Amino acid sequence: xxxxxxxxxxxGFALLAASVLVQPAATPQPMPTVMAANANTGRALFLxxxxxxxxxxxxxxxSGPLGGFDIPDLSAPRSDAVFLRRWLTNPTAxxxxxxxxxxxxxxxxxxxxxxFLSQGQP
Numbered sequence: 001x002x003x004x005x006x007x008x009x010x011x012g013f014a015l016l017a018a019s020v021l022v023q024p025a026a027t028p029q030p031m032p033t034v035m036a037a038n039a040n041t042g043r044a045l046f047l048x049x050x051x052x053x054x055x056x057x058x059x060x061x062x063s064g065p066l067g068g069f070d071i072p073d074l075s076a077p078r079s080d081a082v083f084l085r086r087w088l089t090n091p092t093a094x095x096x097x098x099x100x101x102x103x104x105x106x107x108x109x110x111x112x113x114x115x116f117l118s119q120g121q122p
Contacts, residue, residue: 041109042116049103051113059119077117084114 046052046060051074056064058075065071077084086093088110091100105113 038112038115039119040116042112042114045105045109045113046116049105054099057117059116074117081114081118084117085110088113 043059046055046057046063051057052060052063054064054071056071056073056075064073072078079087083094087100088103088105090102091098092102
């Protein structure tokens with residue numbers, strides 16, 4: 001019985017060591033690079049989708065009217081990523097009657113815009 005216990009302990013240790021030592025290779029793409037690419041894509045989308053014609057953002061010179069309108073300045077957004085994702089997916093579902101159009105954004109575009117907006121001022 002003692003020999004069986006030692007054998008099982010050694011076998012368990014060998015399996016544990018093998019599971020730690022034999023890990024699949026991770027894709028070497030550092031997170032800051034991904035975030036920077038998304039921020040650049042988000043900035044481009046902010047311009048191309050017309051966001052800058054209504055919303056001011058400090059990173060975009062000449063963006064937004066800001067005078068007398070109830071349109072948020074997006075230089076320092078007050079909303080979290082979950083709300084922004086819902087809002088950018090379908091603004092009228094979140095706030096019926098809003099002037100914000102539904103932009104028919106893809107998920108990757110929404111993510112890129114959220115990353116750009118979360119960076120705040122340059």
